[in-house]
Amino acid sequence: MSTAAAPTQAARPADLDDERGQSLPLLRSVLRPVRSRVWLLVLLVVVSQAAVVAGPALVAVGIDTGLPALRDGDAVPLVLVGGGYLLAALVGGLLSAAVVRQSAAASQTVLLDLRRRVFRQTQRLDLEFHERYTSGRVISRQTSDIEAVRDLLDSGVTVLATSALSMVLTAVSLVVLDGPSGAVLLVAVVPGVLLTRWFQRRSQEQYRRTRVVAARVIVAFVETMTGVRAVQAFRRERRSAAAYAALTEDYRAVQDQAIRVNGVFDLWLTMIGNVTVAVVLLVGGLRVLDGALDVGVLVAAVLYARRFFTPLRDVGMFYNSFQSAQAALEKLASLLAQEPRLTDPAHPVPLPHPMGGLELDHVTFGYADGPDVLHDVHVSIPAGQTVALVGSTGAGKSTVAKLVARFYDVRRGAVRLDGVDVRSVAPGDLRRAIVMVTQEAYLFSGSVAENIAVGRPDATRAEIEAAGRAVGVHDLVMTFPQGYDTPVDSRGVRLSAGQRQLVSFARAFLADPAVLVLDEATSSLDVPGEQHVQEALERLLADRTAVVVAHRLSTVMTADRVLVVEGGRVVEDGSPAELVARGGRFARLHEDWQASISAAV
Known part of the structure; x- marks a missing residue:
């Protein structure tokens, strides 16, 4: 007879609702196995955006150098510039496609790892955990939460990196190409950033409201369908339908508010972009008339100014998917941090032929x-x-x-x-x-x-x-x-x-x-x-x-x-x-x- 093991009781698991600050460590751990892909992705993003941003500068060279040379009978400069533009466009397009493929491959590897971790963890945890942590919550972790992470990894992160780098390279290129036009753009960045920050705060509020109302709609639907026999037995169809209609109306109202916030953001961002282009064109046009600025540089400046604000819109929109993915990662991290109360013995006693006493x-x-x-x-x-x-x-x-x-x-x-x-x-x-x-x-x-x-x-x-x-x-x-x-x-x-x-x-x-x-x-x-x-x-x-x-x-x-x-x-x-x-x-x-x-x- 072996000595009785001491009655060990594992420390109480972390509070399932205390999920703050756990998302970044989890994200780092799942990204570690694909870090080589991530660095390759960074390189592809940099080169692809450099190729894309080079387009307006090549246009300026073509107008200011290639066309005068062509007028003098020399077509070589224009051909070289045109070929360079086509090459930059081709490289940018191919590398952008490669960015999408690499991002998808990395994200699928991460998602596979997350799914396996969640599945192994939920099997490892003991019965007491599953009696506290409902099956619906476990299913939500394996489905909607991982899908939120997928949305972030498949497009969100890549869009953010591409957009941010595009904005930086565009601004730097414009400043280098023409300082005054660059100054106009940098001044216009201030209201654009303030608007984006306003949108992020408002969209965060709307996101939280949407989640709460959506959860109420889902709960009402599941409870009604689960208890449909009781609903029909007590003739509560109309009352249930009225209650569900009220919840769906709340959901519609919240969605309308979110659409209005998006509409205000799009409207003012478009207005800021158009005003910036108009100012660049006006200031540059006057300088062209005075002979202080080449026409090709003016065209390039206008192109850069137009390109700058489209990525800013993408950065603002990224915040929604980031909020969703961050909340999902916190919940996944909280689940993965749970420790079972039942622990395997440090020195197990074999019992290959038990008698049953x-x-x-x-x-x-x-x-x-x-x-x-x-x-x-x-x-x-x-x-x-x-x-x-x-x-x-x-x-x-x-x-x-x-x-x-x-x-x-x-x-x-x-x-x-x-x-x-x-x-x-x-x-x-x-x-x-x-x-x-x-x-x-x-x-x-x-x-x-x-x-x-x-x-x-x-x-x-x-x-x-x-x-x-x-x-x-x-x-x-x-x-x-x-x-x-x-x-x-x-x-x-x-x-x-x-x-x-x-x-x-x-x-x-x-x-x-x-x-x-x-x-x-x-x-x-x-x-x-x-x-x-x-x-x-x-x-x-x-x-x-x-x-x-x-x-x-x-x-x-x-x-x-x-x-x-x-x-x-x-x-x-x-x-x-x-x-x-x-x-x-x-x-x-x-x-x-x-x-x-x-x-x-």
Whole structure:
């Protein structure tokens, strides 16, 4: 017998709502594997924008140098300038396409990494986490949040880098080409930047409002569709429709406000750009008349002035996708930062051939930081014994079952398997030794055979069919269109609750655990379904240790031993016959059960 492991309780996970400041470290970690692609992308952006910005300067050279030379009979300068312009356009176009390809390749690599991290993390985290962190939130992390990051990486970052570099190169080129025109542009930058900053603040406010209202619309829709039977039963269709219409009207109003903000931004940015071009043209035109400025330089200055404000619009629009992606990264980082309370043992004890002896050694337990729900429970279960747990709702029966399967760790005491604290058993050996079957009897997408083989993916077809025969589901499966290869979904077969439970029993039988834990496995079945499952149970429980949580005494009465749990304590312990003879709580349950059978007959 190994020394009991100390009751370790991992530190409380970070607050799921405290998501600030975690996005940048996560972004750096996912970008690290693609840093070579990122540097290549930076080089491509620089060269492509340099080629694009060179266009107006070449136009100036062509007008001021190429055309006079052509008038004098020399076409070479104009041909060279024209060829240079075409080459710059070709290089800029090709490199811009390369930027898109490299950006997409890098972003897909990052997104693949994020999806894998989220999936691995959600599987690694324990049951307590999933009971606090709803499945809807997990799905949102894997879908909408990663999509928000995709939008940022696929286009947002590239657009920002390209636009910002284009603006810088345009301004520098204009200042170098003609100082006064450059000064006009730099003066016009001030209202443009102020306008962009105003748009960013307003768009951030609108973005938050839109998210809140959109979430309300989604929640209302999901709740109505989930409870559609209650809606129809109580004739609440009109009231639900009116409430949903009010929410959608709020959403429309918020979207209208966002459109108005975008419209104001576009209007004033276009006006600033047009005024800047007009001033550059006016000032430059007067200087051309005075002979202080060449015509080609004026044309180039106008082209540069027109090009400058289009990227500024893109920079302003980028802020929306950035806000969305930042919020998504914070949520993803918060999820990835969670640590499971159940930790693997530092020095695992191998248990390759478990016998199935169980002991709850003065166990005290409570969920998360809540009060204790089990109090000093001490029970020994010999290998091969079937023990039923009964009691009122909330007494602690299912909690005992979850502790045996090590879905949670105890606060004080220990749960032992063959004398070894389950916290010390090698995880693989523990999962093979103890299998839990719940009332949900969840079936995965795939064939009947694949569902039975969940616990033993390497099982042969003969072993799968033998498990089906053992629990009495084989004849049923053979009536399906493709037998054991029939898909378990809407395109294959739709199984009743009893049939799904039989398949889950076959799954457990094939896994052949030393300890089988059944948590309300027959609670949702009708009487005919229960009879089939009861017959399967007898074959399934033979020659193994079993812990059975059940409300139905038809299941309890076949057990070797019954534990009556009340208030987190075992108040009665004995065989069904002994407890009935004692006249205690179990006897009263038995009397009520017999009365219900007589009434049904």
